[in-house]
Amino acid sequence: MDTDRQADDVTDGRPARRGPSAVRLAADVLPLDRFNAFTDGVFAIAITLLVLDLTVPAVGAPVLPALSDEWHEFLGYLISFVFIGGIWFSHAGMTKLMRQADGLSYGIDLLMLLFVGVLPFSTNLMVTHLESPDVSVAVVIYGLNVLLASLTLSFLMFYIASERSLVVDGVADETLDAKVRQRWVIIGVNVVAIAIAVVLPLAAVGLYLITTVLALALPLVDLHRRRRS
Amino acid sequence: MDTDRQADDVTDGRPARRGPSAVRLAADVLPLDRFNAFTDGVFAIAITLLVLDLTVPAVGAPVLPALSDEWHEFLGYLISFVFIGGIWFSHAGMTKLMRQADGLSYGIDLLMLLFVGVLPFSTNLMVTHLESPDVSVAVVIYGLNVLLASLTLSFLMFYIASERSLVVDGVADETLDAKVRQRWVIIGVNVVAIAIAVVLPLAAVGLYLITTVLALALPLVDLHRRRRS
Amino acid sequence: MDTDRQADDVTDGRPARRGPSAVRLAADVLPLDRFNAFTDGVFAIAITLLVLDLTVPAVGAPVLPALSDEWHEFLGYLISFVFIGGIWFSHAGMTKLMRQADGLSYGIDLLMLLFVGVLPFSTNLMVTHLESPDVSVAVVIYGLNVLLASLTLSFLMFYIASERSLVVDGVADETLDAKVRQRWVIIGVNVVAIAIAVVLPLAAVGLYLITTVLALALPLVDLHRRRRS
Amino acid sequence: MDTDRQADDVTDGRPARRGPSAVRLAADVLPLDRFNAFTDGVFAIAITLLVLDLTVPAVGAPVLPALSDEWHEFLGYLISFVFIGGIWFSHAGMTKLMRQADGLSYGIDLLMLLFVGVLPFSTNLMVTHLESPDVSVAVVIYGLNVLLASLTLSFLMFYIASERSLVVDGVADETLDAKVRQRWVIIGVNVVAIAIAVVLPLAAVGLYLITTVLALALPLVDLHRRRRS
Numbered sequence: 001m002d003t004d005r006q007a008d009d010v011t012d013g014r015p016a017r018r019g020p021s022a023v024r025l026a027a028d029v030l031p032l033d034r035f036n037a038f039t040d041g042v043f044a045i046a047i048t049l050l051v052l053d054l055t056v057p058a059v060g061a062p063v064l065p066a067l068s069d070e071w072h073e074f075l076g077y078l079i080s081f082v083f084i085g086g087i088w089f090s091h092a093g094m095t096k097l098m099r100q101a102d103g104l105s106y107g108i109d110l111l112m113l114l115f116v117g118v119l120p121f122s123t124n125l126m127v128t129h130l131e132s133p134d135v136s137v138a139v140v141i142y143g144l145n146v147l148l149a150s151l152t153l154s155f156l157m158f159y160i161a162s163e164r165s166l167v168v169d170g171v172a173d174e175t176l177d178a179k180v181r182q183r184w185v186i187i188g189v190n191v192v193a194i195a196i197a198v199v200l201p202l203a204a205v206g207l208y209l210i211t212t213v214l215a216l217a218l219p220l221v222d223l224h225r226r227r228r229s
Numbered sequence: 230m231d232t233d234r235q236a237d238d239v240t241d242g243r244p245a246r247r248g249p250s251a252v253r254l255a256a257d258v259l260p261l262d263r264f265n266a267f268t269d270g271v272f273a274i275a276i277t278l279l280v281l282d283l284t285v286p287a288v289g290a291p292v293l294p295a296l297s298d299e300w301h302e303f304l305g306y307l308i309s310f311v312f313i314g315g316i317w318f319s320h321a322g323m324t325k326l327m328r329q330a331d332g333l334s335y336g337i338d339l340l341m342l343l344f345v346g347v348l349p350f351s352t353n354l355m356v357t358h359l360e361s362p363d364v365s366v367a368v369v370i371y372g373l374n375v376l377l378a379s380l381t382l383s384f385l386m387f388y389i390a391s392e393r394s395l396v397v398d399g400v401a402d403e404t405l406d407a408k409v410r411q412r413w414v415i416i417g418v419n420v421v422a423i424a425i426a427v428v429l430p431l432a433a434v435g436l437y438l439i440t441t442v443l444a445l446a447l448p449l450v451d452l453h454r455r456r457r458s
Numbered sequence: 459m460d461t462d463r464q465a466d467d468v469t470d471g472r473p474a475r476r477g478p479s480a481v482r483l484a485a486d487v488l489p490l491d492r493f494n495a496f497t498d499g500v501f502a503i504a505i506t507l508l509v510l511d512l513t514v515p516a517v518g519a520p521v522l523p524a525l526s527d528e529w530h531e532f533l534g535y536l537i538s539f540v541f542i543g544g545i546w547f548s549h550a551g552m553t554k555l556m557r558q559a560d561g562l563s564y565g566i567d568l569l570m571l572l573f574v575g576v577l578p579f580s581t582n583l584m585v586t587h588l589e590s591p592d593v594s595v596a597v598v599i600y601g602l603n604v605l606l607a608s609l610t611l612s613f614l615m616f617y618i619a620s621e622r623s624l625v626v627d628g629v630a631d632e633t634l635d636a637k638v639r640q641r642w643v644i645i646g647v648n649v650v651a652i653a654i655a656v657v658l659p660l661a662a663v664g665l666y667l668i669t670t671v672l673a674l675a676l677p678l679v680d681l682h683r684r685r686r687s
Numbered sequence: 688m689d690t691d692r693q694a695d696d697v698t699d700g701r702p703a704r705r706g707p708s709a710v711r712l713a714a715d716v717l718p719l720d721r722f723n724a725f726t727d728g729v730f731a732i733a734i735t736l737l738v739l740d741l742t743v744p745a746v747g748a749p750v751l752p753a754l755s756d757e758w759h760e761f762l763g764y765l766i767s768f769v770f771i772g773g774i775w776f777s778h779a780g781m782t783k784l785m786r787q788a789d790g791l792s793y794g795i796d797l798l799m800l801l802f803v804g805v806l807p808f809s810t811n812l813m814v815t816h817l818e819s820p821d822v823s824v825a826v827v828i829y830g831l832n833v834l835l836a837s838l839t840l841s842f843l844m845f846y847i848a849s850e851r852s853l854v855v856d857g858v859a860d861e862t863l864d865a866k867v868r869q870r871w872v873i874i875g876v877n878v879v880a881i882a883i884a885v886v887l888p889l890a891a892v893g894l895y896l897i898t899t900v901l902a903l904a905l906p907l908v909d910l911h912r913r914r915r916s
Binding site: 029030031033034038041042044045046049103110114120124125131132134138141 | 289
Binding site for chain 4: 496499503582595599
């Protein structure tokens with residue numbers, strides 16, 4: 001019966017009503033399902049925002065050249081989509097380790113969403129100014145936005161790893177440590193990208209494109225390795 | 230088996246189908262999961278709406294000065310984000326106490342969402358008119374909107390506290406009473422803010438900024454205290 | 459064990475994997491949680507769409523007169539919000555009776571959402587043309603849209619009532635019959651409203667306003683009656 | 688107890704914490720509920736996007752002729768709605784077979800959503816250019832977008848069918864095989880539609896309209912057959 005009770009606790013990330021539940025409810029515990037639902041809602045909106053910038057060519061003008069002229073907008077949609085998709089991916093990989101949320105995890109999540117919400121804007125800024133004299137400023141601003149979103153997402157992981165009461169049973173310390181290390185690597189890459197953007201903005205854009213492609217390709221490599229073994 | 234049955238009732242906020250379920254289904258009971266899902270959807274949309282007001286500077290013009298000129302819009306996004314995030318936070322803290330919803334809680338929630346939905350608009354109104362001669366009117370309108378959203382959210386808490394059948398077992402009366410008192414304090418602060426806005430509109434804006442910062446900082450203070458004990 | 463099994467079936471509206479599950483999976487069964495999640499997503503977007511039509515008065519012009527000039531837009535937001543909120547309310551009251559969905563319920567739901575999705579547009583059309591010579595046409599179009607949304611929502615109820623395999627155990631036939639009768643009354647009111655709109659369009663608008671206010675007030679009346687008994 | 692454990696695993700698509708859970712958590716497993724919630728969020732946004740293109744006729748001009756002039760926009764909303772609704776339908780029919788998701792299924796899903804996200808744009812392109820000299824280019828672009836969305840959705844089905852660890856117990860091989868075959872038929876139809884669009888663009892548009900109508904009608908046929916037997 002004990003294990004059953006714990007299983008229920010995890011099922012919906014809401015405090016159970018039996019045993020030590022009174023204590024838990026009195027404390028800072030907040031439901032994990034709403035944590036995820038609201039976050040997924042903001043992610044879904046942010047990831048589709050740049051579609052609104054695509055303009056249908058006017059009737060009369062040839063379609064293909066008109067669409068080619070919009071390549072900045074298409075590139076922006078692609079970059080924004082892949083990057084926010086990657087954050088969703090990472091976020092789901094973190095919250096699968098959680099049994100419940102609390103006030104601070106809600107707060108960190110909101111801060112992360114604040115930066116994710118402006119990512120479509122800063123992506124748009126970057127791709128619009130790719131050929132402008134101010135390209136460096138635009139890419140650095142994008143880089144800072146990516147860094148801030150990445151950093152606050154990392155804070156969430158750091159906090160989860162430090163608050164064992166939020167973590168489901170059976171998660172090994174090594175699993176948490178590996179995730180924390182992974183976040184530091186990502187932060188490091190983002191800092192380097194900004195440094196590059198100051199000197200060689202277009203090289204930084206290339207780096208962002210490469211990492212997004214890698215992010216999409218990694219699961220495929222993983223699958224191939226798994227299939228072979 | 231009895232406790233198990235109750236646990237199932239809570240799991241998804243939907244009436245169980247055994248024992249006294251026929252009575253419950255016939256009554257005014259409505260699912261809690263949809264209550265939360267729809268509310269989170271509207272929250273997620275409202276919180277990202279002001280991103281649409283950020284304009285990417287045209288190519289040719291220097292980027293940084295152009296962005297600085299948009300500080301009203303950025304401030305609006307920030308205030309709106311933090312305030313609606315705070316409502317999400319409070320709402321989740323209320324519904325974690327609920328085992329199910331009913332017609333009246335749905336109705337109160339809709340009224341609350343009606344006011345949350347126009348918050349991006351009234352925030353925009355306030356930040357746009359910060360330096361206009363009509364700043365006082367704009368800040369009072371924002372204050373009234375915040376008060377109405379806050380008031381209807383409080384009604385939800387008052388109603389939950391008065392309808393024991395909606396509350397999960399094991400929640401102490403003191404927990405509910407404390408939440409109700411907390412709502413009265415928030416209502417009081419919002420009334421005072423409007424009074425200030427009539428006389429000193431910019432002081433009221435400062436007060437809104439301070440409370441949002443405090444709202445974000447409180448969980449951190451809480452964490453620090455918990456870690457020390 | 460039998461009851462437990464059934465409880466699991468209901469918990470997430472997904473077919474169980476034991477006993478007769480193979481049969482069910484092979485059949486037309488579709489998950490209820492996605493039915494609700496997608497529907498709530500479209501509802502949340504549609505209900506906030508008319509906020510985008512509110513324009514912040516330009517700096518310099520007095521704020522209050524400028525806002526008063528926008529009363530059509532505010533009225534539109536209010537009507538659209540209350541009406542779509544009412545559909546959400548009714549929809550939740552129907553799906554709480556469901557244990558699972560199927561292809562046809564998904565299809566009916568999509569058709570309903572198709573009409574709900576244009577409701578903000580037709581509401582906007584009606585309030586914009588309140589004082590135009592073509593007010594009658596505008597109100598009739600709005601009325602037809604409301605009728606179509608209402609009708610397809612009724613189809614969902616009729617279908618649920620006729621497909622016992624979709625209904626949770628313990629729901630009395632009378633409960634289903636009462637819901638079906640209620641839908642016919644709503645359809646009737648909507649037909650009458652269109653007939654009125656042809657002759658006296660502004661009277662029809664008044665009728666729409668009164669019914670939305672009643673819809674909001676009914677739970678309060680209900681609460682008062684419950685408290686007295 | 689064993690079956691109970693498995694049932695819990697399925698309930699929310701999150702790894703169980705008992706028995707072999709440590710292994711599962713360490714591996715590539717990702718929660719199914721977030722997979723569905725985020726996907727439904729993007730679907731809900733994409734399906735309502737073309738409503739934004741409907742313009743309310745100005746006051747003074749007769750309403751009906753003005754609305755008739757917008758038939759391209761209404762047709763676009765309808766086609767986009769039905770097509771994205773169909774993808775939602777198919778997606779739910781696939782994920783009901785899943786007990787959990789993993790990195791690769793998240794990746795494939797994101798790729799699918801990337802193409803679904805631009806469907807409103809390419810639908811708009813097609814209906815805007817129905818009478819333009821470049822109609823063929825516009826219809827082929829729409830066809831390619833539909834094909835890419837359809838193809839990536841098929842990849843998801845192919846992957847599920849090949850990864851038994853993602854599938855709920857009790858699903859027969861034939862069920863999976865039938866779904867895979869069904870996807871190949873859909874891909875074939877989409878390739879043929881593009882071929883037709885190159886030569887006879889308006890015939891291809893007709894084909895798209897017929898298939899969407901069929902997709903809506905099929906459940907009705909199914910119901911009729913079920914009722915008769």
